[in-house]
Amino acid sequence: MSPSRSSDSPPAPQPGVPPRPPAEVRAALLALDRPGTPCTVRDGGPEGVDVVAEFVLVKLTKDGLFGRRQYCESFQVQLRLVPESYEVRAVDVHTEYTLSGDKPRRRTTSRSRGQLRKKLVGYEFTPGTRERRETYRFDSHDLKAALQHAVAAGGWTWHPVTFGRL
Incomplete structure (x- = not known):
């Protein structure tokens, strides 16, 4: 899920390429969800949007006197397809929760909420040594680049939303 981008502006659709129907663009976005990747791309019905791309991280788990407690972090890109203007409106949501x-x-x-850039890297220490091994790496830039390329391939434009509704 990491096409490279040379600039911070989203890719534009190719000139002369007719926009695909909304169902095809949605299917192309959902096709980015593959086993073995740390991110999921799913239906956004529970959030009230069309598609959600999400990375969820369990940072710490503790078993204590009052039961189990997990400290988690999630990064979502919530997408709404606007067929009238052939654009995908996107907003980022970062949440920390227990x-x-x-x-x-x-x-x-x-x-x-807004247009966010989040980088997360996790390490695991080898017992008895000072060596550490990287266990995961997430950069929201890579996730959004993959989504933007799927949108542009369908002949649609990417519209980032900072304030207001999707």
């Missing part, structure tokens, strides 16, 4: 108890309840601790 899951606690036997039947996990979610408590949000912080939430950001």
Whole structure:
């Protein structure tokens, strides 16, 4: 999921390429969800949008006196297809939250919305040594680049949303 981009502007559709129907653009976006990748691309019905691309990270898990507690972080790109103008409107949502108890309840601790850039890298230390090994790497730039290329290939434009509704 990481086509390279030389600039920060989203790719434009090729001139002369007719825009594809919304169902085909949506299918192309959902096709980016592949096993073995750290991100998922899924239907955005629960969030009230068309498609959601998401990276979820469980940062720390503790077993304590009051049960299990997980500290988590998620980064979402929420997408809405606007067929009238052949554009995909996108907003980023970063959330840090805690899951606690036997039947996990979610408590949000912080939430950001807009056009965000997030880089996350995790390491695992080798027992008995000072060596560390990278266990995961996430850059929101790579995730959005893959989404933008799928949109442009369908003849649509990418419209980032900072304030307001999708």
